[in-house]
Amino acid sequence: MNSLLAYCRPGYEGDVAAELTQCCAELQVYGYPVFNRAQGFVVFHCNEEGDAETVGQQLAVSQTIFARQIIVITHYLDDLEKKDRLGPILHAIEASDSDEHTNTLLYVEHADTEAGKELAKFCRKFTVPLRQGLRNSGRLTYKEKPHGRGIHLFFTDYDKCYVGHSYGKQRSAFASGVCRLKFPSGAPSRSTLKLEEAILTMLTESQRQRIFREGGTAVDLGACPGGWTYQLVKRELSVEAIDNGLIDEHLMATGLVNHYAEDGFTYRPKFGRVDLLVCDMIERPDRVAALMSDWLHKGWADHAIFNLKLPMKKRYETVVAALGEIKTRLGKAQHDYMINVRHLYHDRDEVTVTVIKD
Numbered sequence: 509m510n511s512l513l514a515y516c517r518p519g520y521e522g523d524v525a526a527e528l529t530q531c532c533a534e535l536q537v538y539g540y541p542v543f544n545r546a547q548g549f550v551v552f553h554c555n556e557e558g559d560a561e562t563v564g565q566q567l568a569v570s571q572t573i574f575a576r577q578i579i580v581i582t583h584y585l586d587d588l589e590k591k592d593r594l595g596p597i598l599h600a601i602e603a604s605d606s607d608e609h610t611n612t613l614l615y616v617e618h619a620d621t622e623a624g625k626e627l628a629k630f631c632r633k634f635t636v637p638l639r640q641g642l643r644n645s646g647r648l649t650y651k652e653k654p655h656g657r658g659i660h661l662f663f664t665d666y667d668k669c670y671v672g673h674s675y676g677k678q679r680s681a682f683a684s685g686v687c688r689l690k691f692p693s694g695a696p697s698r699s700t701l702k703l704e705e706a707i708l709t710m711l712t713e714s715q716r717q718r719i720f721r722e723g724g725t726a727v728d729l730g731a732c733p734g735g736w737t738y739q740l741v742k743r744e745l746s747v748e749a750i751d752n753g754l755i756d757e758h759l760m761a762t763g764l765v766n767h768y769a770e771d772g773f774t775y776r777p778k779f780g781r782v783d784l785l786v787c788d789m790i791e792r793p794d795r796v797a798a799l800m801s802d803w804l805h806k807g808w809a810d811h812a813i814f815n816l817k818l819p820m821k822k823r824y825e826t827v828v829a830a831l832g833e834i835k836t837r838l839g840k841a842q843h844d845y846m847i848n849v850r851h852l853y854h855d856r857d858e859v860t861v862t863v864i865k866d
């Protein structure tokens with residue numbers, strides 16, 4: 509096979525397909541996507557031999573919006589027999605292996621759907637003899653190394669699986685591309701996990717150190733009940749929390765939060781500027797994109813992290829348009845920022861954008 513497999517949140521297959529088609533075209537790779545609604549993955553068949561490998565080695569999951577993981581697929585096995593699944597799978601992996609790369613990791617995965625989750629126990633159990641078989645035949649190192657090539661099996665049923673691989677710098681570091689986080693017991697809302705995932709997975713260590721420091725300042729637009737403010741306070745920032753709603757009392761008791769019942773669209777920072785602007789207001793994405801770029805452009809905030817709530821249709825196109833709006837409004841200054849957009853695991857019908865000053 510000469511195809512790519514991208515995992516996504518169920519329901520976002522059309523968006524991944526549109527994005528993957530565009531990303532491949534930028535690498536001069538052409539083909540066509542195939543998917544069923546809500547199956548949690550998309551297969552992209554490339555036209556020219558070797559093209560899937562080219563994309564797999566060049567396209568980082570972190571540069572995409574909707575893909576959770578991207579795999580180069582070499583085989584699709586659709587008639588695995590219960591009494592010997594291992595044989596044909598080992599054979600497929602051997603047939604597509606190359607001396608150029610060392611396999612250091614093994615992933616046995618399934619879609620993030622109800623049907624997929626039924627395969628979870630089987631996938632876990634199957635990993636053990638497969639890992640052993642691969643190590644015995646020298647196809648997988650004994651020591652796991654995060655930067656090596658990863659072997660992936662993606663089961664769509666007990667007798668059907670895709671076989672493929674990913675590269676260290678390009679893949680998501682998380683199994684199935686899913687960053688699971690424990691809900692912090694003191695946080696006032698589940699939304700807190702969206703900002704935590706963004707901080708942990710979309711910023712570099714040096715950006716985190718630069719932004720989150722004692723004495724740092726932030727504005728949180730649409731703050732109530734305070735899940736995002738919780739993440740900022742936890743990282744020692746003083747926060748101006750803007751919302752007509754009620755804010756969590758424990759957050760107020762930290763002494764690091766000032767709550768203003770004002771409109772997020774007309775609010776201005778009390779002391780002229782802050783280090784970080786965050787925004788989780790439920791509003792049209794073009795309005796939020798314009799507001800965020802104005803804050804950055806006018807120097808009211810150095811960096812911004814925000815959600816863009818997505819419409820039911822043409823979500824990829826909506827995000828691309830919002831990004832275009834941000835870049836246009838920033839003008840030449842856009843080159844001073846690192847802009848990332850991701851549909852995070854904890855996001856629902858929204859994407860998270862980080863705009864971080866270099």
Ligand SMILES: C[S@@+](CC[C@H](N)C(=O)[O-])C[C@H]1O[C@@H](n2cnc3c(N)ncnc32)[C@H](O)[C@@H]1O
Pocket residue numbers: 696697698699700729730731732733734735736737750751752753770771772773788789790
């Ligand atoms: C999804 S909730 C935010 C949840 C919050 N990030 C958390 O973690 O707890 C959206 C909030 O935006 C607020 N909001 C919507 N429009 C607003 C506006 N124009 N100005 C200020 N707040 C607004 C709503 O009152 C609501 O509390």
